[in-house]
Amino acid sequence: MKSTRTLAMYLPQFHEIPENSKWWGAGYTEWTAVKNAEPCFPGHEQPVVPLNGNYYDLLSKDTMVWQAGLAKKYGVDGFCFYHYWFGNGRKILEKPAENLLKWKDIELPFCFCWDPGTWARTWSKMGNSWADAFEPEKDGGKKDDGILIQQEFGDASYWKAHFEYLLPFFRDERYIRLNGKPVFIFYGSFLVPCLERMAALWRRLAKKAGLPGLELIGFGIPNRSMDDVIYPMAFVKSSFVYDKSVRHMLPGTSMYGSEYDDIWQHFLANPPSAMQRTFWLGTVSFDDSPRRGANGYLYLHATPEKFRHYFGQLLRKSREAGNPFVFIDAWNEWGEGKKLEPDTKTGYAYLEAVRDTTQAATEDLPALDAAFLEDGRRKYAKNLEWLVLRNQKLYILFRDWRTCMREHRELATYFQERKWHRIAIYGYGRHGRDFYEDVQGHGVEIVYLIDVRKEGMAGKTPVPVYVPDEKLPDCDAIVVSVIDEFEEILEMLQERIDVPIVSLAEVVSAVAEE
Numbered sequence: 001m002k003s004t005r006t007l008a009m010y011l012p013q014f015h016e017i018p019e020n021s022k023w024w025g026a027g028y029t030e031w032t033a034v035k036n037a038e039p040c041f042p043g044h045e046q047p048v049v050p051l052n053g054n055y056y057d058l059l060s061k062d063t064m065v066w067q068a069g070l071a072k073k074y075g076v077d078g079f080c081f082y083h084y085w086f087g088n089g090r091k092i093l094e095k096p097a098e099n100l101l102k103w104k105d106i107e108l109p110f111c112f113c114w115d116p117g118t119w120a121r122t123w124s125k126m127g128n129s130w131a132d133a134f135e136p137e138k139d140g141g142k143k144d145d146g147i148l149i150q151q152e153f154g155d156a157s158y159w160k161a162h163f164e165y166l167l168p169f170f171r172d173e174r175y176i177r178l179n180g181k182p183v184f185i186f187y188g189s190f191l192v193p194c195l196e197r198m199a200a201l202w203r204r205l206a207k208k209a210g211l212p213g214l215e216l217i218g219f220g221i222p223n224r225s226m227d228d229v230i231y232p233m234a235f236v237k238s239s240f241v242y243d244k245s246v247r248h249m250l251p252g253t254s255m256y257g258s259e260y261d262d263i264w265q266h267f268l269a270n271p272p273s274a275m276q277r278t279f280w281l282g283t284v285s286f287d288d289s290p291r292r293g294a295n296g297y298l299y300l301h302a303t304p305e306k307f308r309h310y311f312g313q314l315l316r317k318s319r320e321a322g323n324p325f326v327f328i329d330a331w332n333e334w335g336e337g338k339k340l341e342p343d344t345k346t347g348y349a350y351l352e353a354v355r356d357t358t359q360a361a362t363e364d365l366p367a368l369d370a371a372f373l374e375d376g377r378r379k380y381a382k383n384l385e386w387l388v389l390r391n392q393k394l395y396i397l398f399r400d401w402r403t404c405m406r407e408h409r410e411l412a413t414y415f416q417e418r419k420w421h422r423i424a425i426y427g428y429g430r431h432g433r434d435f436y437e438d439v440q441g442h443g444v445e446i447v448y449l450i451d452v453r454k455e456g457m458a459g460k461t462p463v464p465v466y467v468p469d470e471k472l473p474d475c476d477a478i479v480v481s482v483i484d485e486f487e488e489i490l491e492m493l494q495e496r497i498d499v500p501i502v503s504l505a506e507v508v509s510a511v512a513e514e
Contacts, residue, residue, distance in 0.1 A: 003319060003324075004318045004319045004323055004324060004325065005077040006075060006076055006077050006325075006326055006327075006328060007078045007080050007111070007325055008071070008076050008079055008080065008327070008329075008330060009080050009113065009281075009327065009328065009329050009330035009331060010081045010082065010332060011030065011330060011331075011332055011333045012058060012093045012095070012096040012097060013029065013030040013093055013335075014056060014057065014058045014332070015095065015096065017092065019148070019149075029057075030334060030335050031055045031334070033291050034047060034048065034290050034334045034335055035047060036290070038293075040289055040293070040294050041250060041253050041255070044289070045345070046287070046289060048287075048334065048337070048344075049344045050334075050341065050343055050344070051341075051342035051343055051344055058096040059095060061106075064096070064103065065106055067079075068107060070341070071331070072107070074340075074348070074352065074355040075354045075355040075358035076331070076340065076351075076354060077109060078108070078110055078111065078176050079331060080110070080112070080176075080185065081097045081113065082112075082187070083097070083112040084114075084119075085116075085165070086119075086150070086151050086152060087151065087152030087153060087154045087158050087162075088152060088161070089165075090152075091165075092119075092149065097110070101168060101169060107174070108174060109174050109176050110175065111175060111176040111183045111185070112169065112184055113186075114185065114186055115188060116153075116192050117151060117187075117191055118149065118151045119147075119148040151191075153193065153194050156197070156201060159194070159198045159201050159202065160201065163201070163205045163206075164205075166184070167205075167209055169182075170182040170209075170211060178215040178325075179215070181211065182206075182215065183215045184214055185216075186217070186223075187219045188219065189219060189221070189223045189225070190220075195223065195225045196224075196225045199216055199225040200225075202214055202216075215227050215228070217229065217230055217279065218276075219232065219239075220239035221239065221240060222273045222275045226276065227277075228276055229273050229275075229276045229277070229278055229279070230278075230279045230280070230327060231267075231272070231278055231279070231280055231281065232281040232283070232329065233263060233267045233281065233283040233329070240270075240273075240380070240383070240384055241266075241270040241383070242387065244386070244484070246258045246259070246262045246263050246266055253294065253455065254294050254452065254454060254455040254456040255289065255294065255295065255296050255297060255456075257297065257298050257299070257300045258300065260285070260299045260300060260301050260303075261301070261306065263299060264282070264310040265372075266376070266379065267282070268310065268368060268372075269372055269376020269377075269379065269380075270379075270380045271373075271377050277323070278323075279323055279325050279326065279327060280317065280323075280327065281329050282310065282311055282314045282326070282327070282328060283299070283328075283329040283338055284329065284330065284339060284340055284350055285299050285302035285307070285337050285338060286298055286299040286338055287299070287336065288336040290335045290336075290337075291335045294453075294456035295453050295456030298337065299337075304346055304349030304350050304353050305353075307353050308353035308357060311353060311354065311357055312360070312365040313367070313368055314326060316362055316367055317368065319362045320362065328354070390483065390484060393483050393484075394483060396505065397483065397504070400509050400511075400512035400513075401508050401512075404511050409512065409514065410438075410439075411507055411508065412442035412444045413511060413514075414510055414511050415439070415444050415476075418500075420444075420477040420500070421445060422445050422447045422474075422475045423439070423445065423446055423475060423476060423477055423479060424447060424449065424473075424475045424477075424479070425446060425450070425478070425479050425481055426468075426479065426480040426481065426482065426489060427450070427481040428457065428465070429482075431481040431482075431504055432449070432451075432481035435479065435481055435504055436462070440462075446462075446463055447463060447475050448464045448472075448473060448475070449464070449465045449466070450467070450472065450478070450493075451465055451466075451467070454467045468492055468493065468496065472493075472496055472497045474499075475497075475499055477499055477500040477501070478493060478497070478499060478502075479502055479503070479504055480493075480501065480502070480503050480504060481504045486503045486505075
């Protein structure tokens, strides 16, 4: 019954560090966001309170002893610590794992999952109500690009230093292994441009250090440099199992949501990778409004009883595939609503669900029927095609935009030639913001924005924001910065305003080809 080990993702953010105090306010920890969360709509259950008010400190040995005991009692076989390394020895939130390495008496199997992304102030920019008070003063009036820590992959000397930091953990007898090889997960393998060379070097260094090798696991997308792949639940856009159809805007809010049943059923029906052994990462629940306020995203109608049923199916699926691991997201991500730890509403019910399912014989766990799986394969193929097409669009957009920048071609000329001087932007995400910075003041005026997340953007945009179903002011043209669903957006806007509507991709392509 224990042939498949249950590992929970673990966030080491619940202790004070100088960087968080600087970025978010003195004394900030993850608990700051959790305590200050507010309901975003009637019936929204925020804030979530730990059982017995246990706002623990991860630097306390008593806390880690408690967590290890709780995990063992309820069938969680180990923690997968998020690991943050930014090159040239720069690391952050490393103390809980380093303390665990010292505290040999704590019986807690563990491994690492490296998130190699750059850290940016996206929480505040996304409309966090609690973060506004902690915004630092601008340094000398310089533009704030939001970057907190820039990732630097460097060269082989950087990769060797990273491995040497990890080696004492790999040698610890509690470190999780597969066939004797320490397990190491790359959360965003696609973000690492030097992945092939780095992985090859690490494998050589591991054998030189007397290890039988490394078991390297990618996340979301199969990768030849990895030994295995983890497929997460569908909210991760970079994953092959992502399905945008399960997301929808919650009426009267700027939040997106997914029905808990829908997202679990879609996730369970997906087939494994045809290229690599596939591990599955099921999510307890999700609500990141403590971090992102009115622009959050959540799973609707999650309950411990539903989790018990769906995790039971996932565990059976993993066992029948002969997988050594099944992953749970997460042990303690309170700021995103992903946690097994007890709270005042559900008590220990989610942990009890894990205990009961992991102790059950495989034949006693709920199974997926063949028709359900076949339907899942069809959806998987459709979603895979969508993801490939989306990435193709993104590649072409970035290629053409880079051409414009390299050859000093201004996007504003597209509008000047057509005598369109007063422009509106639909969608003020990453591409919308970049477009605004590119054209504003170059003979073009951005007069307003259109975005379904108007409520969460209040006071954070340079011009007024409207939702699509409001009366839209006059302008000369609208540029749609959203990469997907241009046809649907075009049809919707044409019913509301009689002006030219073009996609950002069309504008960039036209200027690049001049």
